[in-house]
Amino acid sequence: MGAYLYLAKMKLMAFLTYRFEVxxxxxxxxxxxxxxxxxxxxxxxxxxxISGVTESQMLTYTIISVLLSSFFSSNIEHSLxxxxxxxxxxxxFLKPINLIFxxxxxxxxxxxxxxVSKLIPVLIISALFVQVPLPGxxxxxxxxxxxxxxxxxxxxxxxxxxxVLCFWTVQLGELKTVKDGIILLISGKIIPIWxxxxxxxxxxxxxxxxxVYQTPLSIYINRIxxxxxxxxxxxxxxxxxxxxxxxxxxxxxARKHVFIQGG
Amino acid sequence: xxxxxADQLSKxxxxxxxxxxxxxxxxxxxxxxxITVNAVDNVSFKIEKGEIVGFIGPNGAGKSTTVxxxxxxxxxTSGSVEINGLSPFKDRKKVxxxxxxxxxxxxxxxxxxxxxxxxxxxxxIYQISDSMYKANMKQMxxxxxxxxxxxxxxxxxxxxxxxxxELAAAMLHSPPVLFLDEPTIGLDVEGKHSIRKFIREIxxxxxxxxxxxxxxxDDVEQLCSRLIVINHGRIVEDGPLQDIAERxxxxxxxxxxxxxxxxxxxxSLADTVRQNGNQVWLRxxxxxxxxSRLISDLCYSYPVLDLKIKEPDIEDxxxxxxxxxxxxGSGVCN
Ligand SMILES: Nc1ncnc2c1ncn2[C@@H]1O[C@H](COP(=O)(O)OP(=O)(O)OP(=O)(O)O)[C@@H](O)[C@H]1O
Ligand SMILES: [Mg+2]
Numbered sequence: 140m141g142a143y144l145y146l147a148k149m150k151l152m153a154f155l156t157y158r159f160e161v162x163x164x165x166x167x168x169x170x171x172x173x174x175x176x177x178x179x180x181x182x183x184x185x186x187x188x189i190s191g192v193t194e195s196q197m198l199t200y201t202i203i204s205v206l207l208s209s210f211f212s213s214n215i216e217h218s219l220x221x222x223x224x225x226x227x228x229x230x231x232f233l234k235p236i237n238l239i240f241x242x243x244x245x246x247x248x249x250x251x252x253x254x255v256s257k258l259i260p261v262l263i264i265s266a267l268f269v270q271v272p273l274p275g276x277x278x279x280x281x282x283x284x285x286x287x288x289x290x291x292x293x294x295x296x297x298x299x300x301x302x303v304l305c306f307w308t309v310q311l312g313e314l315k316t317v318k319d320g321i322i323l324l325i326s327g328k329i330i331p332i333w334x335x336x337x338x339x340x341x342x343x344x345x346x347x348x349x350x351v352y353q354t355p356l357s358i359y360i361n362r363i364x365x366x367x368x369x370x371x372x373x374x375x376x377x378x379x380x381x382x383x384x385x386x387x388x389x390x391x392x393a394r395k396h397v398f399i400q401g402g
Numbered sequence: 403x404x405x406x407x408a409d410q411l412s413k414x415x416x417x418x419x420x421x422x423x424x425x426x427x428x429x430x431x432x433x434x435x436x437i438t439v440n441a442v443d444n445v446s447f448k449i450e451k452g453e454i455v456g457f458i459g460p461n462g463a464g465k466s467t468t469v470x471x472x473x474x475x476x477x478x479t480s481g482s483v484e485i486n487g488l489s490p491f492k493d494r495k496k497v498x499x500x501x502x503x504x505x506x507x508x509x510x511x512x513x514x515x516x517x518x519x520x521x522x523x524x525x526x527i528y529q530i531s532d533s534m535y536k537a538n539m540k541q542m543x544x545x546x547x548x549x550x551x552x553x554x555x556x557x558x559x560x561x562x563x564x565x566x567x568e569l570a571a572a573m574l575h576s577p578p579v580l581f582l583d584e585p586t587i588g589l590d591v592e593g594k595h596s597i598r599k600f601i602r603e604i605x606x607x608x609x610x611x612x613x614x615x616x617x618x619x620d621d622v623e624q625l626c627s628r629l630i631v632i633n634h635g636r637i638v639e640d641g642p643l644q645d646i647a648e649r650x651x652x653x654x655x656x657x658x659x660x661x662x663x664x665x666x667x668x669x670s671l672a673d674t675v676r677q678n679g680n681q682v683w684l685r686x687x688x689x690x691x692x693x694s695r696l697i698s699d700l701c702y703s704y705p706v707l708d709l710k711i712k713e714p715d716i717e718d719x720x721x722x723x724x725x726x727x728x729x730x731g732s733g734v735c736n
């Protein structure tokens with residue numbers, strides 16, 4: 140356990156020193172935030188509610204989405220790709236630790252650094268322009284946090300699954316771009332899925348993506364009932380389980396590949 | 403006690419041969435031409451506790467591949483390896499705890515961390531107790547002088563500093579077996595010296611078994627109690643350096659300087675191989691006559707002014723060994 144905590148702590152410290160990244164990501168996040176706020180203000184001009192969601196709820200949704208996304212960063216694709224390309228991956232197996240947990244710990248460390256370097260600055264600066272809405276109650280905030288953690292795991296597992304493909308292809312290139320595009324469009328990060336046509340909503344409900352952004356955000360803005368919240372958390376947990384199993388299976392295949400091909 | 407045993411170990415790699423140009427790329431996409439490389443071919447040996455064994459052989463001989471199979475990060479195509487009676491594949495986590503490994507061409511330190519942080523991490527990975535950690539760090543500093551650069555990020559270390567860091571990292575959990583793949587590559591005289599000193603010291607103090615590969619024959623001469631020469635994936639010699647030298651190059655030379663050039667020097671157990679001016683070269687076998695005997699015989703009969711004995715040149719001998727095997731079989735087949 141100590142080793143994993145230390146890994147997270149090391150990454151946290153290392154990433155806190157990247158000042159330049161802090162400034163650039165702050166800039167991008169603020170631009171995205173402002174653009175979406177104006178987009179929704181325009182969309183709502185003349186109507187009170189779209190799909191039963193008011194303008195102020197939608198603005199909350201947008202602001203929290205930007206804050207979440209600044210926290211939802213993961214480095215696994217990059218680090219795995221580098222380890223494989225340089226042929227160092229085989230050496231990782233010389234350490235008596237679980238490598239998947241080690242990679243996850245590192246990424247959690249990086250995300251923790253994002254809380255300090257990205258989330259808090261964006262929060263403070265955006266508070267100057269728009270009113271950042273507080274959650275309804277402590278309890279709902281707690282549920283939101285739990286849901287966000289599950290979201291984090293779902294997203295990380297998707298990234299890890301893609302990253303493991305590096306063992307066979309070496310370069311990820313387009314695949315990563317496609318995945319990032321999909322997440323942008325159908326996770327509810329920018330446009331909530333409930334605004335999509337009914338048949339698309341149906342199809343998307345069988346995919347993991349909307350459980351990354353839309354679920355915790357819906358909880359935050361009080362759009363769904365208690366029963367629906369419980370059900371969403373359950374589905375998130377199922378996805379975490381399912382994707383974990385898939386990752387373990389693929390990882391074992393990748394290991395075998397390394398052990399036979401020599402990394 | 404046998405620490406490592408390799409039994410008929412073989413590794414074949416399948417590589418796809420790529421043709422030149424676009425046409426070649428397309429044709430190798432449709433029906434790829436596969437070539438099998440016999441990187442390691444039917445290799446067997448046993449290594450006892452406390453031995454320092456040197457693997458040498460030309461580039462591409464299969465040294466690194468053998469080390470990778472011994473440490474469990476590469477599956478053999480056939481044959482088996484055991485470390486302390488365990489398979490490094492089936493009992494990976496248990497076996498790797500007992501191993502320290504350094505690949506000179508790669509780093510196992512965390513590139514963007516300070517060296518000391520890599521050590522702190524290893525302390526947690528191997529669950530080393532505080533007192534043990536302190537004692538080991540102190541010793542690492544005494545032998546390798548790591549405290550000088552412990553606060554520098556790994557990527558900023560010089561090669562020699564990094565290699566000392568790698569060795570310290572590999573030995574931090576006091577493993578009984580240490581694998582070193584080219585630990586002295588690219589180091590200056592001082593760097594090589596401190597690494598050899600370190601290896602000798604842990605071997606003497608803790609009885610650590612050391613397996614190293616190298617292209618530096620001084621490493622072999624100064625460290626290894628046993629030498630395994632490997633070429634085209636096969637073991638061609640296995641034994642103490644002296645024995646191999648004895649077998650490969652049994653001759654020594656006595657070089658004499660005599661008072662006047664005209665004297666013909668003869669001895670029944672030595673051949674006069676060269677005589678120019680005052681200098682005479684005699685070749686003799688250790689097994690037939692001792693140097694002291696030969697010298698006293700010759701000094702008795704001839705006016706000898708000065709003399710020296712030349713041992714066979716290890717480098718020449720090794721070069722012969724590498725060449726010898728080139729004539730028989732090649733490592734690549736279809
Ligand atoms: N992952 C791999 N895939 C394909 N072929 C490989 C792989 N690793 C090694 N080989 C081949 O196996 C042979 C032995 O390589 P190895 O690295 O063991 O040599 P070596 O004795 O360590 O050489 P060097 O002294 O240059 O380090 C070489 O022909 C090499 O090209
Ligand atoms: Mg090698």
